[in-house]
Amino acid sequence: MINKLIENIKKTNAPIVVGLDPMLNYIPQHIQKKAFSELGETLEGAAEAIWQYNKGIVDAISDLIPAVKPQIAMYEQFGIPGLMAYKNTIDYCKEKGLVVIGDIKRGDIGSTSAAYAVGHLGKVQVGSNRIAGFDEDFATINPYMGSDSVNPFIDVCKEENKGLFVLVKTSNPSSGEFQDRIIDGRPLYEWVGEKVAQWGESHMGNEYSYVGAVVGATYPEMGKTLRKIMPKTFILVPGYGAQGGKGADLVHFFNEDGLGAIVNSSRGIIAAYKQEKYASFGELNYADASRQAVKDMIEDISTALNNR
Amino acid sequence: MINKLIENIKKTNAPIVVGLDPMLNYIPQHIQKKAFSELGETLEGAAEAIWQYNKGIVDAISDLIPAVKPQIAMYEQFGIPGLMAYKNTIDYCKEKGLVVIGDIKRGDIGSTSAAYAVGHLGKVQVGSNRIAGFDEDFATINPYMGSDSVNPFIDVCKEENKGLFVLVKTSNPSSGEFQDRIIDGRPLYEWVGEKVAQWGESHMGNEYSYVGAVVGATYPEMGKTLRKIMPKTFILVPGYGAQGGKGADLVHFFNEDGLGAIVNSSRGIIAAYKQEKYASFGELNYADASRQAVKDMIEDISTALNNR
Numbered sequence: 001m002i003n004k005l006i007e008n009i010k011k012t013n014a015p016i017v018v019g020l021d022p023m024l025n026y027i028p029q030h031i032q033k034k035a036f037s038e039l040g041e042t043l044e045g046a047a048e049a050i051w052q053y054n055k056g057i058v059d060a061i062s063d064l065i066p067a068v069k070p071q072i073a074m075y076e077q078f079g080i081p082g083l084m085a086y087k088n089t090i091d092y093c094k095e096k097g098l099v100v101i102g103d104i105k106r107g108d109i110g111s112t113s114a115a116y117a118v119g120h121l122g123k124v125q126v127g128s129n130r131i132a133g134f135d136e137d138f139a140t141i142n143p144y145m146g147s148d149s150v151n152p153f154i155d156v157c158k159e160e161n162k163g164l165f166v167l168v169k170t171s172n173p174s175s176g177e178f179q180d181r182i183i184d185g186r187p188l189y190e191w192v193g194e195k196v197a198q199w200g201e202s203h204m205g206n207e208y209s210y211v212g213a214v215v216g217a218t219y220p221e222m223g224k225t226l227r228k229i230m231p232k233t234f235i236l237v238p239g240y241g242a243q244g245g246k247g248a249d250l251v252h253f254f255n256e257d258g259l260g261a262i263v264n265s266s267r268g269i270i271a272a273y274k275q276e277k278y279a280s281f282g283e284l285n286y287a288d289a290s291r292q293a294v295k296d297m298i299e300d301i302s303t304a305l306n307n308r
Numbered sequence: 309m310i311n312k313l314i315e316n317i318k319k320t321n322a323p324i325v326v327g328l329d330p331m332l333n334y335i336p337q338h339i340q341k342k343a344f345s346e347l348g349e350t351l352e353g354a355a356e357a358i359w360q361y362n363k364g365i366v367d368a369i370s371d372l373i374p375a376v377k378p379q380i381a382m383y384e385q386f387g388i389p390g391l392m393a394y395k396n397t398i399d400y401c402k403e404k405g406l407v408v409i410g411d412i413k414r415g416d417i418g419s420t421s422a423a424y425a426v427g428h429l430g431k432v433q434v435g436s437n438r439i440a441g442f443d444e445d446f447a448t449i450n451p452y453m454g455s456d457s458v459n460p461f462i463d464v465c466k467e468e469n470k471g472l473f474v475l476v477k478t479s480n481p482s483s484g485e486f487q488d489r490i491i492d493g494r495p496l497y498e499w500v501g502e503k504v505a506q507w508g509e510s511h512m513g514n515e516y517s518y519v520g521a522v523v524g525a526t527y528p529e530m531g532k533t534l535r536k537i538m539p540k541t542f543i544l545v546p547g548y549g550a551q552g553g554k555g556a557d558l559v560h561f562f563n564e565d566g567l568g569a570i571v572n573s574s575r576g577i578i579a580a581y582k583q584e585k586y587a588s589f590g591e592l593n594y595a596d597a598s599r600q601a602v603k604d605m606i607e608d609i610s611t612a613l614n615n616r
Contacts, residue, residue, distance in 0.1 A: 021420075024434065032435075041435030073420045077427035078434075079441030080395060084388055107450065108413055109480040109546075112329075112381045119385035126332065126386075127340075127349030133387030142415065144452040145478045146485030170453045172417040177454030177503070178496065183489040188496070192486065238417075 001137045001163045002205035002212070002234060005099045006259060008066030014298045015259070017101060017236070018061065019266025020054050020089060021071040026271040027053045028283040047081035050074075053286075054089045057270055058096060060287035061294050067099035069236075069264055090136055101236065102136030105167065107149045113141075114152035122156040138163040140214060140236070143192050150199055154211060158203055163210040163234075166196045168226060171216025171239030189222065190229060197230040208234045208260065215253065217245025217263065224252035227260070235261045241268030241297070247304035254305060263301060269293045309445045309471045310513035310520070310542060313407045314567060316374030322606045323562070325409060325544070326369065327574025328362050328397055329379040334579040335361045336591040355389035358382075361594075362397045365578055366404060368595035369602050375407035377544075377572055398444055409544065410444030413475065415457045421449075422460035430464040446471040448522060448544070451500050458507055462519060466511055471518040471542075476501045476534060479524025479547030497530065498537060505538040516542045516568065523561065525553025525571065532560035535568070543569045549576030549605070555612035562613060571609060577601045 009015050024032070027049050035049035058068070070093075075086035093100050106116040120139045123130035141153055143166050153164055169179055169189040179189045193213060200209030209232050215223050217239035227235070235253050239245040240263050253261035272278045272293035273286040281289035317323050332340070335357050343357035366376070378401075383394035401408050414424040428447045431438035449461055451474050461472055477487055477497040487497045501521060508517030517540050523531050525547035535543070543561050547553040548571050561569035580586045580601035581594040589597035 023419075036435055041437045043432075043434065043439055043441065046432070046434045071416075071420055071423075073414070073416055073423040073427070077423040077432050077441060079427065079439075080388065080392055082427070082441065083391055087388060105414070105416055105450075106381070108379075108381055109478065111331075112379055115379075115381040115385040119381070119387065119390070124351075124354070124385050126351065126354045127344055129349045131351055131387075133351065133385060133390065142413075142450050142452055144450055144475060144486060145480055146482035146487070148480050148482040167452060170417065172453055172456050174454035174456040178452060178500065179454070181491040181496065181499065183491055183496075188486065188489065188491075191489065195485070 001099065001161050002208050002210045005067060005234070005262070006207065008099055009259065009262065012064060012066050013302070014065055015254070015262050015301065016065060016294070016297055017067040017069045017262050017264045018065055018269045018294065019069045019071060019103070019238070019264050020057070020270065021074045021266040022050045022053055022270065023074065024049065026267070026274070028286050030284060043078045043081040046078045047085040050078070050082070051085040051088050054085070055092060056287040057290050058093055060291045062096040062098055064291070064294050064298070065098065067101055067262065068093050069101040069103050071103040071266070087134060090134060094137070099137045101138040101140070101165065102134065103140050105140050105142050107142035107145055109145065110148045110152055113149045114156070117153040117156035121153070121162040122160050138165060138212070140165045140167065142167050143195065147195070147199070154199060154203055157210050163212060165212040165214050165236040166192070166199070168193045168196060168213040169215045169219055169222050171218045171245070175216065190225065193226045193229045197233055200230070200233050204232070208232055212236055214238065217249055220249040220252055227252055227255070231255070236264060237261055238264045241265040247300035250301060251304050251308040258305060265297055269297065309407065309469050310516050310518045313375060313542070313570070314515065316407055317567065317570065320372060320374050321610070322373055323567070323570050323609065324373060324602070324605055325375040325377045325570050325572045326373055326577050326602065327377045327379060327411070327572050328365070328578065329382045329574040330358045330361055330578065331382065332357065334575070334582070336594050338592060351386045351389040354386045355393040358386070358390070359393040359396050362393070363400060364595040365598050366401055368599045370404040370406055372599070372602050372606070373406065375409055375570065376401050377409040377411050379411040379574070395442060398442060402445070407445045409446040409448070409473065410442065411448050413448050413450050415450035415453055417453065418456045418460055421457045422464070425461040425464035429461070429470040430468050446473060446520070448473045448475065450475050451503065455503070455507070462507060462511055465518050471520060473520040473522050473544040474500070474504045474507070476504060476521040477523045477527055477530050479526045479553070483524065498533065501534045501537045505541055508538070508541050512540070516540055520544055522546065525557055528557040528560055535560055535563070539563070544572060545569055546572045549573040555608035558609060559612050559616040566613060573605055577605065
């Protein structure tokens with residue numbers, strides 16, 4: 001799957017991923033009204049609105065991008081119906097040829113991590129059948145519990161040719177509270193990065209490992225160090241756009257081959273029509289605004305990479 | 309909710325919680341057969357088997373215990389139908405007067421943590437309605453991303469009188485890989501414990517905080533230290549029984565008032581009938597075996613607490 005991700009990036013010339021993280025207040029009124037008139041102001045109604053909204057965006061941008069990253073929390077907040085919209089979104093994006101990164105940030109003791117891995121990336125045994133639950137291509141995971149919480153994910157990835165992105169240095173303001181603390185002269189995130197590189201050696205694709213890392217665009221200097229510590233690790237970079245990261249901050253996350261990183265934008269793309277810059281598209285044409293925002297993001301990153 | 313948990317513990321005289329973490333191979337053949345004959349060897353069939361199995365156990369033990377802790381991964385592995393069984397289990401246990409601790413170990417950047425908090429502990433706004441998604445009483449969360457990933461959970465807990473257990477020192481063998489690393493002379497888990505105590509001050513119940521901690525039974529000496537660092541923090545203690553923790557290891561997790569900790573057992577209770585000790589109950593009477601295992605666990609912990 002890391003090979004397919006890289007192939008998609010080369011084909012689109014766009015090392016970006018669009019975060020499908022819908023909030024109800026992003027969704028245009030005409031979509032909300034239709035869903036609520038059919039299903040009421042219920043979890044089902046909200047889930048239907050999200051799904052229609054996502055579908056509109058994916059139809060408008062799928063030819064421009066290699067991958068999407070639905071954030072499961074934004075669906076989970078609407079309970080079971082929300083999770084059904086998450087699953088529909090995954091299936092639809094895969095049909096369109098997109099790589100799907102499930103942003104689930106799971107992680108637990110061994111047998112429990114194995115259950116998450118099976119449910120999201122693998123197949124669960126039921127009697128004589130093996131059945132996929134959510135079936136994302138990649139999943140994000142949390143390393144706080146150490147190797148025996150990560151290895152069950154790697155095992156399933158090996159079976160299924162799927163991949164991971166392990167949290168190393170997250171994009172949020174207080175990520176440093178624990179991640180930046182100094183251990184034997186180096187911050188915790190570097191020790192985690194080193195482990196990610198080791199874990200990755202056990203499951204290599206052609207050029208990069210199936211085991212990637214998450215490093216926030218908001219910390220470009222740390223990205224530079226981590227790039228060196230993890231040369232064969234693909235880095236998923238959140239925090240571009242709405243969280244403050246800019247194209248120029250991103251160059252150090254990439255290797256000389258122009259690969260090695262994929263930059264995420266969520267709000268900046270899916271709710272583009274709410275920005276002054278794209279307001280002329282109007283709410284009805286929200287998906288066209290998203291398409292333009294994708295083009296502008298690709299241009300911003302290409303320019304930064306060409307100027308380095 | 310921390311007050312209700314303590315009230316339930318005093319009423320049952322049992323500082324324990326039963327982990328409802330079903331694996332298909334724990335479930336007696338007669339339950340699996342019935343579910344599969346109705347719904348096939350499908351995710352729906354597996355979910356039905358899990359739900360019937362849980363219901364049998366809860367009916368047999370609910371008068372003896374204060375709380376249950378369903379591990380969402382064990383349901384999530386069966387996709388949407390599995391999560392419906394998770395939700396049914398929560399609702400049923402709450403009807404029985406049990407406190408429900410959702411073992412979800414979520415955590416993300418601010419707005420995303422807020423979505424998880426709303427979905428699991430609060431209510432989501434849909435038009436003019438506020439609707440609960442999963443509606444557990446407590447949730448476990450992961451602190452790797454720092455305060456701004458934890459605070460949105462605390463905010464929802466304040467609104468809803470609900471609570472948290474934050475991972476501090478987990479029960480698994482490789483938990484020390486990062487958690488035990490020394491920072492300014494003290495292990496990371498102590499720094500996290502100190503933060504948990506601080507977070508807890510902002511949301512106090514009568515005797516203890518609504519913000520609890522997870523510390524594994526498998527590390528009793530560390531439990532002793534953490535008990536002192538977090539005097540007003542309730543500690544959820546996994547790792548008893550199947551993972552190797554014994555009653556005598558647990559005394560240091562409790563305060564002098566006999567409170568301050570709640571010990572989890574999962575497999576040791578719900579799959580008791582598979583142990584030699586309880587084999588005489590037979591597979592058909594699996595729930596009676598679980599009831600006896602609960603009584604034995606309460607006895608083991610009471611004896612240890614009385615002998616300290």
